[in-house]
Amino acid sequence: MTSTGGENDVSRHSISILDLGNGSKADDASTDGEDSFHDEDGEPRKSAADVLEGSLQSLSIQNGGTGAGDPSLSPPPSIDKSKRKLGKDFLKVLEKQSAKDGMGSKVSQLSLLVNDSASGIPFDDVYEMGEVLGEGGFAFVYRCTHKKNGHEYAVKEILTTDNYQSAGESVRGEINALKLLREGPYVVRLLDVYYEPDRTMMVQEIMKGGDLLDKLTEIEVYEPRDARKVSRTLVEALDYCHKKRICHRDIKPENILLVKDDDLTHIKVADFGCAKKITGPKCLKTLCGSPQYVAPELLTHEDGYNELCDMWSCGVVIYVLLGGYAPFDAPECELAELITAGNYEFHEEYWEDIPAAAKDLIMHLLQVDPDDRYSPSEALDCRWLRRKDKDLASSSMHESNSSFGAWLERRNSRRSLNDP
Known part of the structure; x- marks a missing residue:
């Protein structure tokens, strides 16, 4: 010093x-x-x-x-604060990689409350979207509520754009890290991932x-x-x-x-x-x-x-x-x-x-x-x-x-x- x-x-x-x-x-x-x-x-x-x-x-x-x-x-x-960005932690897991890793079921098993994406149920049929908690270049974070159990979560919506592929490696690293850290008591937990044609939805525990x-x-x-x-x-x-x-x-x-x-x-x-x-x-x-x-x-x-x-x-x-x-x-x-x-x-x-x-x-x-x-x-x-x-x-x-x-x-x- x-x-x-x-x-x-x-x-x-x-x-x-x-x-x-x-x-x-x-x-x-x-x-x-x-x-x-x-x-x-x-x-x-x-x-x-x-x-x-x-x-x-x-x-x-x-x-x-x-x-x-x-x-x-x-x-x-x-x-x-309105100009603060979410950065480049955009979730992008290709369907091929998802099938290889079994992400549809393994991520959902991290929570006893959420286990819907593997069943093929669309995200909007499972959750009620709430207010925006944050936003980035092509990602938004919302508060959401599970329609059946009434619990609140945070969901990151990643929009598919022409620049979407550029963050692919970064996202793959993030998802792999979150899988390995799923039991960590001091790591925000990933609960579910939905893949849709124009977006990917990442459901996480909400930090209030x-x-x-x-x-x-x-x-x-x-x-x-x-x-x-x-x-x-x-x-x-x-x-x-x-x-x-x-x-x-x-x-x-x-x-x-x-x-x-x-x-x-x-x-x-x-x-x-x-x-x-x-x-x-x-x-x-x-x-x-x-x-x-x-x-x-x-x-x-x-x-x-x-x-x-x-x-x-x-x-x-x-x-x-x-x-x-x-x-x-x-x-x-x-x-x-x-x-x-x-x-x-x-x-x-x-x-x-x-x-x-x-x-x-x-x-x-x-x-x-x-x-x-x-x-x-x-x-x-x-x-x-x-x-x-x-x-x-x-x-x-x-x-x-x-x-x-x-x-x-x-x-x-x-x-x-x-x-x-």
Whole structure:
């Protein structure tokens, strides 16, 4: 960890998240071969800065931007939620692949409540569609209600278009990942898939609390006790994924969903559009994910990377939960250098009351060299995540000379610091 210095760094108190939806891949067609660390002409990319800056521009354009800067590099209150994209996690399972994998029945067996697609019953005969929960380029997410049992679900409707095939490999990776992770307690569960001539319908359990970004926009930061619970659940989710040999590759607040609206800590991981099966050491090579959360090895290692990239992203999320702002926050042309150098700091006026054990965990997760980075099991064994709530509450109130009231006052002052 190195210091960026300067008053401007301290004033960047709010989350600054690039509007890239659920993450994107620099080369969607490379998900099988995973060879995207070279340009199309075969020449190596010249620098990490060039890699990230070019990727940011192309990903921004893919998601409806201009590629010239990003208006979402601003405090949460100014985020235009209507423009947030679902990204490229569009489900596309060809009928041939479905028949081969037996998806029609196996996915339905994940739930005792839903088992209709295998019978050939049309989706509209089984469910009543509700309001739109989100939308993307050619996908919509709706609330839906099962007509017989009355239960609510979320359904992603993926429309068939001329560009539909371009996301095929990404979608196949997602569906395969969800099949392997069907027993995970902290992974949003896929319940059923319907294939129709002009659309594919993916039925999932509904998360009623929105995503973590929405919640952070509302409350700015989590109190240490709640942040610890969320952090532990996130690490447990990644531990489960990695034991199943799945790397998520796009961990960020938008992809962490709250199960209930009135519970800040009950979360599940969603959106496996960038997920990939781990088949060997450094078998992953695609540049994908979201810029402020991407691990440095994705930008610098031409020989590939492994699942520990998820743990770097996890460290960024924990930093945001506790600090209320991103550790790596800069224009596109400078962001890669900050990430690859591990250039961040804990600004005293926002972090002096945060438990030292929490900062120690973040430092072990934000290690530039993945060989030095905590694995999920090591993170779960760290002092902060093992502490009891009563001990955590005591430490967060008394670990420094400041009181909780002073901490709360500083937290509330962050919004005024960024007012025009």
